[in-house]
Amino acid sequence: MNIILLGPPGAGKGTQAGRLVEERGMVQLSTGDMLRAAVKAGTPVGLKAKAIMDAGELVSDAIVSALIGDRLASMDDAQGAIFDGYPRTAAQAEALDLILAEHGRALDCVIELEVDEDALVDRITGRFTCASCGTGYHDRHKQPRAEGVCDVCGSTEFKRRPDDNAETVRTRMAEYRAKTAPILPIYDARGLVRRVDGMADIATVHQAIDAILDS
Numbered sequence: 001m002n003i004i005l006l007g008p009p010g011a012g013k014g015t016q017a018g019r020l021v022e023e024r025g026m027v028q029l030s031t032g033d034m035l036r037a038a039v040k041a042g043t044p045v046g047l048k049a050k051a052i053m054d055a056g057e058l059v060s061d062a063i064v065s066a067l068i069g070d071r072l073a074s075m076d077d078a079q080g081a082i083f084d085g086y087p088r089t090a091a092q093a094e095a096l097d098l099i100l101a102e103h104g105r106a107l108d109c110v111i112e113l114e115v116d117e118d119a120l121v122d123r124i125t126g127r128f129t130c131a132s133c134g135t136g137y138h139d140r141h142k143q144p145r146a147e148g149v150c151d152v153c154g155s156t157e158f159k160r161r162p163d164d165n166a167e168t169v170r171t172r173m174a175e176y177r178a179k180t181a182p183i184l185p186i187y188d189a190r191g192l193v194r195r196v197d198g199m200a201d202i203a204t205v206h207q208a209i210d211a212i213l214d215s
Contacts, residue, residue: 001026001080001108001109001213002080002081002083002100002105002106002107002108003080003081003082003083003107003108003109003110003111003213004082004083004087004107004109004110004111004187005017005082005083005084005111005113006110006111006112006113006180006181006184007112007113007114007115007176007198008115008120008172008173008176008177009124009169009172009173009176010115010120010123010124010169010172011113011115011120011198012113012198012202012205013084013113014084015202016113016202016205016206016209017030017082017084019206020080020082020209020213021082024080024213025078025079025080026079026080026081026082027071027075027079027080027081027082028082028084029068029071029072029081029082029083029084029086030084030085031064031067031068031084031085031086032085034067034068034071035049035059035064035067038067038070039053043070045063045066045067045070048063049063049067061089061091061092061095064086064092065092065095065096065099068083068086068096068099069099069102069103072099072100072103072105073103077104080108081105083096087183088179088180088183089179089182089183090182090183090186092183093183093186093187107187107192108192109192109193109194109212109213110184110187110192110193110194111193111194111195111196111209111212112184112193112194112195112196113196113198113205114195114196114197114198114199115198115199116199117170117173119199120169120173120199121166121169121170122140123138123141124164124169125164125165125166125169126138126139126140126141127139127160127161127164128158128159128160129158129159129160130150130152130153130155130157130158131155131157131158131159132150132153132155132157133150133152133153133155135150135151135152135153137158194212196208196209196212
């Protein structure tokens with residue numbers, strides 16, 4: 001299956017995509033990750049992208065489309081694709097249809113993780129990780145069993161992302177609503193959108209996604 005995961009930053013897209021990769025053998029196509037990898041590898045598309053970014057300009061839809069096309073070409077036909085962070089605009093949604101068709105694929109569904117903004121702010125601003133092993137914790141929902149000591153590796157060093165603050169989170173939410181959410185009507189009109197309560201616990205969200213993919 002080929003699916004799009006939609007939802008604002010912090011909705012849990014990365015977590016759920018990781019589970020689908022592990023359990024179903026799907027491939028997560030995160031345009032940001034692919035762009036960085038292409039630049040690092042010095043591929044033709046990566047070199048073009050690097051020149052544009054070095055000039056302080058935004059990478060074009062054509063380059064992003066080329067990245068996706070290259071990645072799909074390298075995948076086994078039996079592997080499903082999870083599009084994360086793309087498409088973001090109506091033009092990109094149209095381009096994705098063409099890219100998939102070129103590789104003998106079609107979009108099966110669009111899964112939107114619905115969230116409550118205030119609850120999401122609480123979720124994100126309260127999270128922190130072990131500086132040593134990366135295990136995630138939360139001020140209210142998941143404290144270490146022993147205060148100040150990581151459950152996994154025993155480290156006493158923790159860190160927070162500098163952009164995990166209420167103002168930044170609300171700005172990212174507003175950007176999502178303005179730029180990405182408008183593509184939903186395109187897929188709604190095609191009967192492809194399925195909505196999941198992104199505020200439920202991770203296992204419940206995963207079960208809901210599984211049920212959609214198995215239906």
